[in-house]
Amino acid sequence: MLQVLSTREMLSDAINCSDCRRQLEQKLQTMNGVTSVNVSERSIEIDATDSLETLKTEVKRIASGISSHHDHASFLVEGMDCADCARKVETAVTRMPGVSSSKVNFSTQKLAVGFDAGKTKLEDFARIIEPLGYKVKAVSSTDNSKAKFSVTKSENDLLEKPEEVHEDLHEHDHAHDHGDASEEGKPWYQTRQGQLVISSGGLLVLAYLLGLFVPSLAVYGYVAATVVGVFPLVKKALASMRVGDFFSINFLVSIAAIGAIIIGEAPEGAVVVFFFAIGELLEGIAAGRARAGIKSLAALAPKTAQLIQGSQTFEVSAASLKIGQVVRINAGARVPCDGTILAGSSSLDDSPVTGESVPVNKTVGDTVFAGSINTDGVLEVRVDKSSDDNTISRIIHMVEEAESGKAPTARFVERFSRSYTPFVVLASALVILVPPLLFGGAWHDWLYKGLSILLIGCPCALVLSVPAAITSGISSGARRGLLIKGGAALEVFAELDTIAFDKTGTLTMGQPKVTDLIPIQIEQNELLRLAASVETGSSHPLAKAIIDKAKDLKLELEAVTDAKAIQGKAVVANLGTRVLVVGSPRYALELATLSTELSTQIGALENAGKTVVVLLENAVPLGIIAIRDEPRTDAKEAILELKKLGISSLMLTGDNARTGKAIADALELDVRAELLPEDKLKLIGELKKNHKIGMVGDGINDAPALALADVGVAMGSGTDVALETADAALLKNSVRGVSELVQLSRAVMGNIRQNIIFALGLKAVFLVTTLLGVTNLWMAILSDTGATALVTANALRLLTFKPR
Numbered sequence: 001m002l003q004v005l006s007t008r009e010m011l012s013d014a015i016n017c018s019d020c021r022r023q024l025e026q027k028l029q030t031m032n033g034v035t036s037v038n039v040s041e042r043s044i045e046i047d048a049t050d051s052l053e054t055l056k057t058e059v060k061r062i063a064s065g066i067s068s069h070h071d072h073a074s075f076l077v078e079g080m081d082c083a084d085c086a087r088k089v090e091t092a093v094t095r096m097p098g099v100s101s102s103k104v105n106f107s108t109q110k111l112a113v114g115f116d117a118g119k120t121k122l123e124d125f126a127r128i129i130e131p132l133g134y135k136v137k138a139v140s141s142t143d144n145s146k147a148k149f150s151v152t153k154s155e156n157d158l159l160e161k162p163e164e165v166h167e168d169l170h171e172h173d174h175a176h177d178h179g180d181a182s183e184e185g186k187p188w189y190q191t192r193q194g195q196l197v198i199s200s201g202g203l204l205v206l207a208y209l210l211g212l213f214v215p216s217l218a219v220y221g222y223v224a225a226t227v228v229g230v231f232p233l234v235k236k237a238l239a240s241m242r243v244g245d246f247f248s249i250n251f252l253v254s255i256a257a258i259g260a261i262i263i264g265e266a267p268e269g270a271v272v273v274f275f276f277a278i279g280e281l282l283e284g285i286a287a288g289r290a291r292a293g294i295k296s297l298a299a300l301a302p303k304t305a306q307l308i309q310g311s312q313t314f315e316v317s318a319a320s321l322k323i324g325q326v327v328r329i330n331a332g333a334r335v336p337c338d339g340t341i342l343a344g345s346s347s348l349d350d351s352p353v354t355g356e357s358v359p360v361n362k363t364v365g366d367t368v369f370a371g372s373i374n375t376d377g378v379l380e381v382r383v384d385k386s387s388d389d390n391t392i393s394r395i396i397h398m399v400e401e402a403e404s405g406k407a408p409t410a411r412f413v414e415r416f417s418r419s420y421t422p423f424v425v426l427a428s429a430l431v432i433l434v435p436p437l438l439f440g441g442a443w444h445d446w447l448y449k450g451l452s453i454l455l456i457g458c459p460c461a462l463v464l465s466v467p468a469a470i471t472s473g474i475s476s477g478a479r480r481g482l483l484i485k486g487g488a489a490l491e492v493f494a495e496l497d498t499i500a501f502d503k504t505g506t507l508t509m510g511q512p513k514v515t516d517l518i519p520i521q522i523e524q525n526e527l528l529r530l531a532a533s534v535e536t537g538s539s540h541p542l543a544k545a546i547i548d549k550a551k552d553l554k555l556e557l558e559a560v561t562d563a564k565a566i567q568g569k570a571v572v573a574n575l576g577t578r579v580l581v582v583g584s585p586r587y588a589l590e591l592a593t594l595s596t597e598l599s600t601q602i603g604a605l606e607n608a609g610k611t612v613v614v615l616l617e618n619a620v621p622l623g624i625i626a627i628r629d630e631p632r633t634d635a636k637e638a639i640l641e642l643k644k645l646g647i648s649s650l651m652l653t654g655d656n657a658r659t660g661k662a663i664a665d666a667l668e669l670d671v672r673a674e675l676l677p678e679d680k681l682k683l684i685g686e687l688k689k690n691h692k693i694g695m696v697g698d699g700i701n702d703a704p705a706l707a708l709a710d711v712g713v714a715m716g717s718g719t720d721v722a723l724e725t726a727d728a729a730l731l732k733n734s735v736r737g738v739s740e741l742v743q744l745s746r747a748v749m750g751n752i753r754q755n756i757i758f759a760l761g762l763k764a765v766f767l768v769t770t771l772l773g774v775t776n777l778w779m780a781i782l783s784d785t786g787a788t789a790l791v792t793a794n795a796l797r798l799l800t801f802k803p804r
Contacts, residue, residue, distance in 0.1 A: 020063070020114060027062050043707050073122060075111045078135040080104070085134075092128050092243040096120050132239040133232075193284055197277045200229040204270050222266035229273030230257040247421040249458050253781075256451045260777055263447055271778035272455060279460065279785035282792055300371035301392050305336035308380065318370075319387045329379045335372045338390040339381040341365065346377030350732070395478060395731070408491060409466050409752060416462075424457025431771075448777070452770045455780040456763050461787035465755030468795035473748035476801045481716070481731035482741055489727035492711045493745030495692045496647055499738060500684065500705070502697035503653035503660065504541055506715055507667060507735065508629040510698065512541050514549040515610055516626035518601060527623035529555040531615045534573045534582045537563060542611060543571070545627050546582075568654050568676040581616045585624075585656065586674065588614040592621060609662030611655050634736050636667050641739035641804075650687075652680050652705075680705045696738055697726075713738060740803040747801055755791045762787045 025039040033049035046055055080089055086104040089111060093102045098119025103112045113125065126136040188194040207221025233250040240248040253276050260269030305318045306328040313328055318336040321327065326342060329335055335348070345363035350372045359375055362368065368381055370390040387393065432450035435441030470487040477484050484490050501507050519527040532550035535543035536557060550557060560580075563573035570583025581591065585602050588594060594602070594614075602612050602624060610626040639649050649669040653660045660673030672683060681704045687693045688710065695702070695709035706712030706726045714726035716733040730737035766783035769775040 024059070024063055028059065031058065043703065045704065045707060071117045071122075072112070072114050073125070073138065075113075075125060075129075076137040077104075077109050077111050077129060078137070080109050080111075080134055088132055088240055088243065088245055088248070089129055089134065091245060092132060093125065095243065096124065096128060132243065133236045188281060188285060191281075191284070193277070193281045196229070196232065197274070197281050200225050200270070200274050200277055203228060204274055207267070207270065219266055222270045223261055225270035226257050226261055226266055226273055229270070229277055230254055233257075233273070233276070247425055249421075249460055252421070252424070252454045252458050256454045256777065256781075259447065259451045263444055263451075265448065265777065268777035272781045275778065275781045275785045279788045282785075282789055300334070301387070301390070302334040302336050306330070321383045321387060323383055323386060325383045327381050327383065329368075329374045329381055331374060331376050331378060333374055335368050335370055335374060335381070337370050337381065337383045337387070338368070338385040339383050340367055341379055342382050343380040344377050346379055347375045349373040349375055391731075395483060408488060409749075413462060413466050413756075420462075421457065421459055424454065424459075428453040428457070445773075449770055449773070452775055452777055452780040453767065455777065456766045456770060456775075456783045458781075458784040460784050461759035461762075461791045462756070464788060465759050465791050465795075466752050468792055469748050469751040469755060469798060472795045472798035473744055473751075473801070476798050477741070477744055479799075480740065480801075482737055482744065483729040483731060484741070484744075485727050485729075489711050490745050490748055492692065493694070493728075493741050494749045496694050496710070496742060498648050498650065498687060498691040499642060499694040499696060500650045500652050500680075500687070500709070501669075501735075502680075502695075502702050502705075503651055503655065503663065504629055505698040506696055507635045507651060508631050508663070510541060510629065512545040512611070512627045512629035514545055514625060515628050516605060517623070518626075519623040520598070520621055522622055524623075525553060525555060527615060527625070528553065529557060530575070530580060530622065531582050531613070531625055533557045533560055533575060534563070534571055534580050534615075536560065538565065538571055540565075541629065542613065542627055543582075546613075546625060578617055582613050583616070585612055585614055588616060588621065592616060592619040594621060598624065603658065606656050606658035607662060609659055609666070611659050631663060631667060632735055634734050638735035638739055639667050639669050641736065642742070645739060645742055647742065652683065677702075677704065681708055684708045694738075696735070713741065743803045744801055748798060751794060751798055755794055758790045758794065759787045762790075 021039045024044075025037050028034060028037045028039070028044075028046060031048070031050075034046060036045075036047040038045040044059060046059075048055060050058070077089055080086060090102055090104045093099055093104075093111065093113060096115070098116035099113055100116070101112075101114040104110070111125075111129075122138070129136050189198060203221060203225035207218050207225055210221045211218035230253070233254045237248055237251040237254050240246075240250065253272065257269040257273050260266060260272065302318055304315050305321055307314050307316045307321070308326045308328055321337050327336060327339070331346070341362060341364050343364065345361070347359040347361050348368060349359045350369060367384070368379070369392075370387075371392050385391075428450040431453055432447050435446045436443045466487075470490060473490055474484050474487075484493075504510055504512070514528075517524045517527055522530075528546070528550050532547045532555065535546050536559075538544075547557075558575055560573035560575050563571065565571050566583070566587070568584075569587040570581050572579070572581050574580075581588075583591075585594070585599075598621060602614075605612050605624075605626040608628075610628045613625050613627070615622045615625070642649055651660065651664050651667070651669055651671045652675055653663075653671065653673050654675055655673055657671075657673040660671045664671035675683065680702070684693065684695055684705045685708060688708070692710050694711045694713060695705045696713040696715070697703075697706055698715035702714075706714065711728065712726035714729045715735075716729060716731040728741055730741075762783045766775050766780055770780060
C-alpha cells in the first residue's frame with residue numbers, strides 16, 4: 001500500500017541535502033516488503049506492506065544513521081542579494097571537496113550546504129566565499145568539529161537581528177555592498193553602497209566644476225571618480241575569475257570603464273561606473289524589500305508569553321514555551337504559540353497569519369495560531385507546538401524554500417545568460433577589430449563602439465527579470481494566506497486546465513453530521529451505540545460524526561477488541577462474542593442480501609446527498625445511519641471563478657455515486673465517485689496524460705494524489721502530511737484560494753514576460769543606436785541600469801497583487 005510521509009518530519013536537518021535523500025532512497029529500497037520508493041524534498045512515497053507507524057520508525061532510524069555521517073550547515077552570506085551573486089556563491093561552494101549539495105537564496109541571503117566534514121571543515125566555507133566579496137556568518141550546523149563558532153540562535157533570531165547571529169568567521173571588509181545585512185534598517189545614504197554612490201557622484205560633480213573653472217584639472221577628477229567607482233568592481237571580477245566565472249557583469253563594466261580612460265574618455269567612464277553603482281543600490285533596496293516580507297512574518301509572533309503555573313502567571317520568553325504548558329492570552333494581545341483553547345472564548349483575528357479578513361469566533365477545543373490577535377475575551381491555551389514548529393515558523397520555512405527553488409524559466413534564463421555574456425564579449429571584440437583591420441576604420445571610433453556594446457550586453461536586468469518576479473509573487477501570496485513552495489509550482493498554476501478536488505474537508509465543511517437513524521429489529525439508540533462503539537478509535541470524519549452523535553445523546557459505549565479497518569469500505573470489531581461491521585452499502589452487499597425496502601431507503605438518502613453506512617452482525621443488517629457533510633459556502637463561487645478562468649473542475653470522492661452526484665450537481669462540476677485512495681491516484685495519472693492537472697485535498701489519503709498531480713494544493717485545515725506533500729497550501733481554508741493561486745501565477749508569468757521584453761528590448765534599441773554612432777558610453781550603461789530599474793519596479797508591483 002502506498003504511504004506518504006513528510007520529509008521535513010522524517011529527515012530533519014537532511015531535508016535540503018540531495019545526497020542524504022538519495023542515500024535514504026537506496027536504503028529504503030532494500031527493506032523487506034518495499035516495492036517502490038521516491039524521496040523528494042517534501043515527501044517520501046513508499047509502496048510497502050508495513051504499517052504507517054512501522055515505516056515512520058524505520059525511516060527515522062535510517063535517516064538518523066545517514067545524518068550522523070553527513071554534516072549540514074546554513075550560512076548568512078551578507079551582500080548576496082542578486083541572482084548573479086547567488087550563482088557566483090553556488091559555483092564556488094559546489095567546487096569545494098566533500099560538498100554534496102548547496103542551495104542558495106539571494107532574497108534571504110541564505111546558503112544551505114551538505115558536506116563531508118572529513119574533507120571540508122566549517123570554516124573553509126568562509127575562506128572560499130569571503131574573497132568573492134561577501135561576509136559569512138553561521139546560522140545553523142550539525143558539524144561536530146571544533147569550529148571557532150558554534151550555533152545557538154534560531155532562524156527567527158536571524159531574521160529579526162541578523163547582525164547578532166554569530167561571530168564572523170573572519171574579519172573581512174568586502175567590496176560587494178549593495179545589501180549588507182548588518183546595515184538593514186539604515187537609510188540608503190548610510191550604507192556602504194550608498195556611500196559609494198555619493199563619493200563617486202561627488203567626484204563626478206567636482207570634476208564637472210573643475211571643467212568649468214580649471215579645465216586642465218578636470219580630467220584628473222574624472223579619472224579619480226572612475227577609479228573610486230571601478231575599484232570594487234575589479235576586485236569582484238577577479239574573485240569571480242578565481243571560481244571560473246570569467247565573463248561576470250563586473251568584468252564587463254570594469255573593462256568598459258578602464259577602456260574609456262585609456263582612449264581619453266574618462267568623463268564617460270566616470271558616468272558609467274556612477275550609473276552602475278546606482279543600479280546596484282537599487283537592486284539592494286529591492287532585495288531589502290523582499291527580505292522585509294519574511295522579516296514581517298517573523299515579527300508577527302510576540303516575544304513574550306504569560307505562562308500559567310499553578311495559581312500564578314509569569315512572563316516568559318515565547319521561544320521558551322514547551323509543548324503541554326498553558327498560557328494566558330489577554331484581550332488585545334497576540335497569540336504566542338500554536339495551541340488549543342482550554343478555557344474562555346473570544347473572537348480572533350487570523351488575518352496576519354492566514355489572510356482571512358473576518359475575525360473568527362473560537363472557544364474551548366478550537367485551535368489558535370501563533371501571531372493571531374485575540375480581540376476581546378481572555379483565553380487559556382495549551383501549547384501544542386514549539387516555537388520553531390509553529391505556523392509562522394513553518395510559513396517562513398516554506399517561503400524561504402520556495403524562493404530558493406528555481407523556476408524552469410529562471411533556469412533557462414540563467415543558462416542563456418551564461419552563453420550570452422561570452423557572446424557579447426566576442427561581438428565587442430569583433431566590432432573593435434574587424435572595421436579597423438579590414439576596412440580601415442578609425443581605431444578610436446570602433447574601440448568606443450566596442451566598449452559601448454560591452455555595457456549594453458550586461459545581463460543584469462535579464463538575469464533579474466525572473467527571480468525578482470517569482471520572489472515578489474511568492475511573498476505576495478504568503479501575505480494573502482497562499483503558500484507556494486517554489487517558482488516551478490508557481491509557473492505550473494498558470495498552465496492548469498483541470499483541477500480535481502477531494503470532497504470531504506475540501507469542497508465540504510469536513511464536519512459531517514448524523515441526519516437519519518433507521519434501525520432494523522433494534523432500538524434507534526442501540527443502533528447508534530453499537531455503531532459508535534465499533535468506530536471508537538477511528539479518525540475518519542464519518543466515524544467522528546457517529547461518535548459525536550452518541551456523545552450528544554450521552555450513550556455509554558462499550559469496549560471492542562480486534563478492531564480493524566478495511567480501507568474505503570468498513571470497520572470490523574468484536575464486541576464480546578459479537579462480530580460487528582460498520583461499512584458502506586456496497587461492502588454490505590458483499591456480506592449480506594439487503595431487502596428491497598432497505599435498498600430503496602438507502603437510494604433515497606443517497607439521492608439527497610447523504611452518505612449511508614450499514615451496521616451488520618454476522619452478515620445480518622441491524623440498521624442504517626445517514627450522514628451529510630454540507631458544502632462550503634464559498635465552494636460554488638470558487639468553481640464558477642475557475643470556470644471563468646477557463647479551468648474545468650472535477651470532484652473525487654469515496655462516497656457512492658448518487659451522493660457524489662447530488663453534491664456535484666449543487667456545485668456545478670463533474671464527479672468521480674466510489675474511489676479508493678489508489679483509484680484517485682490512478683485517475684490523476686490518467687488525466688496527466690492529456691491535461692495540466694492540479695489536485696486539491698486535505699487528508700492523509702489525498703497525499704499520494706497531491707504528490708502525483710502537476711501541482712498539489714493542501715487546505716489549511718488539512719493534515720501535516722498533506723501540507724508537506726503539496727506544492728501550495730491555502731492557510732485561510734477557503735476554496736476560493738485556488739482561483740487566487742491561478743490568478744497570481746498568471747500575473748507573475750505576465751510580469752516575467754514584460755520583464756524579459758524590457759530587458760532585451762532596451763538592449764536591442766541601444767545596440768542599433770550604438771552601431772549607428774548615436775549612443776555614447778554613459779547612455780549604453782543606461783540600457784542595463786535603466787532596464788534593471790524597470791524590471792525591479794515592475795516585479796515589485798506584484799507585492800500589491802489583488803485577485804479579481
